[in-house]
Amino acid sequence: MRNGSVRLNDSHHLRLPKLGRLRFKGLPSKILDQTDDIRIGTTTVLMDAVGHYFVSMQLGSEYPFVSEQSVIKSKVGIDLNLTNFLTDSNDQVIDNPHYYRTIRGKLAKAQRKLSRRARRAKKSQRRLSASKNYQKQRLLLAKLQLKVANQRKNFLHHVSTALIKNHDLVVAEELRGKNMLRNHALAMSISDVGWRTLLGMLAYKADLYGRKFLTIDPRNTTQTCSDCGHVMAGKNKLTLADRKWTCPNCGVFHVRDHNAAKNILAKGLATL
């Protein structure tokens, strides 16, 4: 596999311009099986806050990297909400991951310690780059942050892969920054659980596995009865506290998020 100056020698060695021959790990074996056929496009080298280096390569091939999944005739709508991570139209609930809550205290403590060391260095007129204690703490904090980020990424990969592999069609709501920012606490927890990242993953995995992923306008997905279409409005409008409700028009009992997920799927199907 090569592209002018970038060359993949084997599963553990590559050659990059200026840097020369490098050892690396993490190449999927599936890719190596078809090396003759693969072209290397843009190659990027990144370093994270902890000092790990990453090479990312854009690869092209005549043959798909992932075998197409069989048709399973299953469609699903997903409601992203705050009481759990998501509820789907089949009433499956995925709970919020708890890793962040448990590590949050540790993060705050490490951050405070870092600030203290910065102040101390300033007081004794040392540059931060020359302060060993500060640098040690900075690395410790960066490692903690990286750990949280990796846990979140793993969780989102797990959820998005399962959704795409198990359904031919996945429908979600568009996330609207403007709506979300109105409620600061809501916006915070949205960035916390990573819904935007999840939607991005669903989009590219749908392409990869030959599935369909749609986002729809979130208007009234919560307030509409999925049985009769009645819209709760005015003083009947559901608030965030109304987790369960009964439709005043047809009398059907609803669990808020499950009902929303059903409406989201219906909206998606209507656009096809």
Ligand SMILES: [Zn+2]
């Ligand atoms: Zn109804």
